[in-house]
Amino acid sequence: MLGNGNAVPDAGAALKRLLARDRLAFAMEAHNPLAARIVGNAGFDVVWxxxxxxxxxxxxxxxxxxxxxxxxxxxxxxxxxTDTPILVDADTGFGDFNNFRLLVRRLSVMGVGGACIEDKTFPKLNSFVNGRQVLIDAEEFCGKIRAAKDSQLSNDFCIVARTEALVVGAGMHEALERAERYRLAGADAILIHSKEKTADQVLEFALHWAGRTPLIAVPTTYSETPCELFEASGFGLVIWANHMIRASVAAMSxxxxxVSSQRxxxxxxxxxxxxxxxxxxxxYAEVTAAERRYCPNGAAGA
Known part of the structure; x- marks a missing residue:
């Protein structure tokens, strides 16, 4: 059966439980309903x-x-x-605090589990692209977090604060200081991002963070890192952030x-x-069975 499409008031609570448990949870990227269906069927804890x-x-x-x-x-x-909890990549919130709180309210109505917002200026640029990567003022970002928490329709809705301090080269001290300010502003979890080839930066961050809130890692560039290391370091969630779309591009190409070359x-x-x-x-079998029940004379579509 398909997901029921109704509000899921406990989606945020389920997401928070996954983040807080001792066992590492996993999220797989989805970019459309087809991908989300496949991710949910594969048994992932979260749809990213x-x-x-x-x-x-x-x-x-x-x-x-x-x-x-x-x-x-x-x-x-x-x-x-899918009824698998969805964590939305909300980029920088699509503008200021007002844009982000309006988005959070709409996501809450939809039954989405949570939203992740990153601390770069709007418009953001993908972290792995060479170009303008600028951090927003930390206090302005805290205002976005507070606005989101004040606007969510359920206390269980999860706000993830993602700091790009390591990505832009601001250093470990800045990353830790920002993350702590975001925690105090009400963030339910911290996503620490890095584009290094090894996980050394994020593991060092986790050591200093010492479990103040759940931590999330996105091992795109350090994908060879054994997940046991993340689990032992206190991470609650690992996100495979772009693999479905990359697989799709490869397979379709x-x-x-x-077909083009061979005609x-x-x-x-x-x-x-x-x-x-x-x-x-x-x-498809469900709608065929439903047709027999609701259109016994074969009048569907008439």
Missing amino acids: ASGFSISTALGKRDRNEVSSTQLIDVLQGMREV EVCNQ SVQGISNKIVAMEEVFDLFD
């Missing part, structure tokens, strides 16, 4: 609604070229097909290039799923 991946899927760059309304449209589709779809059956697998993924 990635700003980069959603932007890419919509043909935009990860530089706030996608509006909050476009994001909401994608998220609504995700909510309709391979099939498309092969035939012969020989690609081992690279694509059967139609029946897609039908099963979205439970």
